[in-house]
Every structure is written in structure tokens, then in C-alpha cells.
Amino acid sequence: MLFDVVTVAAMGQPFERIRWRAVSTLSGGEQKRLVLELLLRGSADILLLDEPDNYLDVPGKTWLEGQLRESPKTVLLISHDRELLNQCASHVIAVELGAVGNTVWVHGGGFATFHDARADRFSRLEELGRRWDEEHVKLKELVLSLKVKAKFNDGLASRYQAAQTRLRKFEEAGPPIAVPREQSVRMRLTGGRTAKRAVVCESLELTGLTKPFDGEVWFGERLAVLGANGSGKSHLLRLLALGGSDPDIEHQPVGEVEILPVRHSGSARLGARVRPGWFAQTHVRPDLSGRTLLDILHRGDERRTGLPREQAARVLDRYELAEASEQDFDTLSGGQQARFQILLLELSGATMLLLDEPTDNLDLASAEALEVGLNRFEGTVVAVTHDRWFTRGFDRFWVFRADGTVEETPEPVWEAW
Numbered sequence: 524m525l526f527d528v529v530t531v532a533a534m535g536q537p538f539e540r541i542r543w544r545a546v547s548t549l550s551g552g553e554q555k556r557l558v559l560e561l562l563l564r565g566s567a568d569i570l571l572l573d574e575p576d577n578y579l580d581v582p583g584k585t586w587l588e589g590q591l592r593e594s595p596k597t598v599l600l601i602s603h604d605r606e607l608l609n610q611c612a613s614h615v616i617a618v619e620l621g622a623v624g625n626t627v628w629v630h631g632g633g634f635a636t637f638h639d640a641r642a643d644r645f646s647r648l649e650e651l652g653r654r655w656d657e658e659h660v661k662l663k664e665l666v667l668s669l670k671v672k673a674k675f676n677d678g679l680a681s682r683y684q685a686a687q688t689r690l691r692k693f694e695e696a697g698p699p700i701a702v703p704r705e706q707s708v709r710m711r712l713t714g715g716r717t718a719k720r721a722v723v724c725e726s727l728e729l730t731g732l733t734k735p736f737d738g739e740v741w742f743g744e745r746l747a748v749l750g751a752n753g754s755g756k757s758h759l760l761r762l763l764a765l766g767g768s769d770p771d772i773e774h775q776p777v778g779e780v781e782i783l784p785v786r787h788s789g790s791a792r793l794g795a796r797v798r799p800g801w802f803a804q805t806h807v808r809p810d811l812s813g814r815t816l817l818d819i820l821h822r823g824d825e826r827r828t829g830l831p832r833e834q835a836a837r838v839l840d841r842y843e844l845a846e847a848s849e850q851d852f853d854t855l856s857g858g859q860q861a862r863f864q865i866l867l868l869e870l871s872g873a874t875m876l877l878l879d880e881p882t883d884n885l886d887l888a889s890a891e892a893l894e895v896g897l898n899r900f901e902g903t904v905v906a907v908t909h910d911r912w913f914t915r916g917f918d919r920f921w922v923f924r925a926d927g928t929v930e931e932t933p934e935p936v937w938e939a940w
Contacts, residue, residue: 666683862889874903
């Protein structure tokens with residue numbers, strides 16, 4: 524029976540045993556796995572999957588990649604997970620922005636070659652547009668020249684009419700496809716010099732989550748924190764965002780966001796001139812609620828100087844948020860809220876960025892802009908992430924394991940947490 528096969532594969536139990544269990548009692552990952560198992564094993568020949576990797580942990584994403592590669596079905600997949608796209612997509616459909624409406628372009632190769640192919644296409648379209656403009660100018664000049672000459676030479680009247688017809692048909696055919704408008708997010712994360720040792724953990728134990736561990740993070744390093752959900756990764760970021768186990772004025776967090784205390788023993792100390800800036804995964808920001816983006820930037824806060832409205836508008840434009848400037852923060856999409864929080868970090872003067880799943884809601888262009896911004900950031904970055912593509916830009920990796928141990932690994936570890 525199909526249902527038995529699906530529930531055993533997804534949850535390890537036969538259908539009869541769990542058939543009356545409310546779906547609302549399942550985790551997001553369990554719900555997603557059940558639906559995907561049913562679709563992949565079902566009779567449909569074509570699957571339409573909208574962000575199927577959401578709520579799946581990395582082992583779950585790896586399972587999905589294998590299933591999609593091996594499935595004989597035709598799959599139309601929407602995803603922001605670049606590693607999943609790289610592993611599974613045989614073709615890439617790009618929805619492109621245009622002045623008179625959006626269009627689509629199909630790249631007949633995988634994600635690994637998509638960016639170069641798209642750049643080549645844009646270059647070709649730009650060249651075709653330039654040639655059309657040049658030809659248009661020549662035809663108009665020819666018509667004008669023949670019009671003047673035909674007044675004094677009746678023998679040129681037919682050539683003048685032919686040139687007019689040629690110009691009319693040329694204009695009716697219209698120019699080639701215009702170069703699509705690319706989303707342009709430009710992040711200018713600056714940072715600043717701090718002590719060589721930005722973070723020092725000694726016998727640090729996050730109560731009920733980890734065993735005591737030691738660790739150091741040096742100025743300028745990019746540290747990725749990996750592990751299963753609920754293992755204490757976000758708690759570590761919150762503790763550092765509060766200024767460590769013994770905070771002082773120098774280490775006060777930037778911004779007015781409320782950060783809940785973290786129960787712990789041992790110590791986590793921040794180095795001199797380290798100012799933590801925290802990016803919250805949930806985007807729950809009571810300090811921003813009910814306020815427009817322009818108002819937030821204009822008024823500033825206790826630690827961030829307000830901007831003149833014209834300058835605030837320019838900054839929002841760099842983050843592709845100009846059209847949302849008069850919207851309340853609460854009404855923004857998840858991706859817009861994420862970009863705005865990164866913008867506040869840019870303006871805050873933070874010298875250490877603490878990023879909790881920063882790419883979760885970002886589209887591909889925004890995620891790539893964040894990576895460029897972090898590469899230019901003069902400071903330390905500590906990020907909790909399940910984004911395998913994103914971790915390619917990191918130097919070191921701390922893995923929070925299920926048994927409570929925390930250890931450093933030379934490469935990302937996604938299995939056997």
C-alpha cells in the first residue's frame with residue numbers, strides 16, 4: 524500500500540499506527556518529507572515543487588537531491604538553495620525584469636554554468652541593441668537626405684518612397700529584446716579593527732544544550748557554526764550578541780533589538796573594540812514594528828545616528844527597498860525584512876557580525892550580494908547556517924553535535940551531527 528510505504532520512509536512507522544495523528548503535531552520537516560515522499564512515489568508524471576527544501580535539514584536536503592536526480596518524472600522546481608539547484612537542475616528558467624513586463628529565459632544547462640551563460644546573453648543583447656540603434660539612425664538619415672534631394676530631382680522620388688517603406692517596416696519590427704533589468708543589491712558592510720582575539724570561550728557550557736568547550740575566534744575570521752536544530756547554535760550567537768558572559772559598555776550590542784539572556788556557565792569574552800551586530804533568524808523586531816523604513820532610518824536610535832530623508836532614500840535604493848520606503852517593517856516580505864536588517868547592520872558600526880541563518884529568505888541576487896559584502900567587511904563574522912553554498916566563503920567550522928559536544932572541523936560537516 525502506497526501510504527504504508529510513504530509513512531515508513533518518512534517517519535519510520537506504518538500508516539495504521541499513525542493514521543489518526545494530527546498533521547499539526549508534526550514538525551515542518553516531517554510534514555514536508557511526507558508530502559515529498561507521496562509526490563515522488565505517486566502516479567503523477569509532472570511535479571510542481573515550490574521551495575520543497577524549506578524546513579528540511581541538510582541530510583533531508585541531500586535525500587531530496589538524490590530523489591530528484593533519480594526520478595523519471597518531469598520536475599518544475601522553485602528554490603533559493605544554490606547547492607540543491609547545482610545538484611539537481613538540468614535546465615534553469617530565469618524570470619527577467621523588463622520595463623514593459625517580465626519575461627523568461629531558459630538556460631539549457633545546469634546551475635553551475637547559469638551565471639556565465641546569462642552574462643554572455645546580456646552581452647549579446649546589448650550588442651544587438653547597439654546595432655539596431657545604429658541602423659535606425661542610418662535609415663532615418665537616409666530618408667531625410669532623400670527627402671531633400673527628391674525636391675530637386677524627380678528621379679529620386681521612388682528611392683525616397685522605398686527608403687520610407689524600409690524605415691517603416693524596420694520600426695514596425697521593433698528593436699531586439701532589451702537587456703533585462705538586473706536586481707542590484709549593493710551592501711557596504713565596513714566594520715573596523717579590533718583586538719586580535721575577537722572571542723575567547725573557556726569552559727563555556729550552554730545550560731541543557733552543550734558540554735563545556737573552549738574556542739577562540741580571531742579578528743577577521745569567518746566562522747560557520749553548524750549542527751542540528753536545537754543544539755545550541757543560536758544560543759551561542761545570542762550570548763555573544765549580549766556582549767558575552769561579562770558584558771560592559773564597550774561590548775553593548777548595536778541597535779535596540781531586545782536579546783533574551785542565555786543561561787550558561789564558564790565564560791565567553793569579547794576582545795577590545797568588538798561591537799556585536801546581531802541578525803535574528805525569525806525577523807521578529809518589536810523595535811521596528813509599526814514603523815516605516817524611511818522613518819526608522821531618519822530617526823535613528825540610541826546607538827545609530829539618523830539619516831536625512833534624501834540620504835535614507837538613497838541607502839534604501841542600494842538594497843532594492845526604495846519602493847517599500849513608506850511601508851511598515853511588519854508588512855515586508857521575509858526577504859525584504861532580511862535585507863533591511865542587514866542594512867541596519869551596515870549603518871550600525873558593528874565590528875563583529877553575528878548572523879543567524881542570514882540567507883534563509885534571500886533570493887539568489889541578494890545572497891550573492893551578502894557574500895560580496897562580507898568579503899569586503901573589515902571585521903569578524905560568526906554565522907549559523909544550513910546553507911552549504913554559503914559556507915564556501917568561510918575559514919573555520921564549529922560543529923554542535925547531538926551529544927552536546929562542540930568541536931572544530933577543517934571542512935563543513937553535514938552528516939552525523
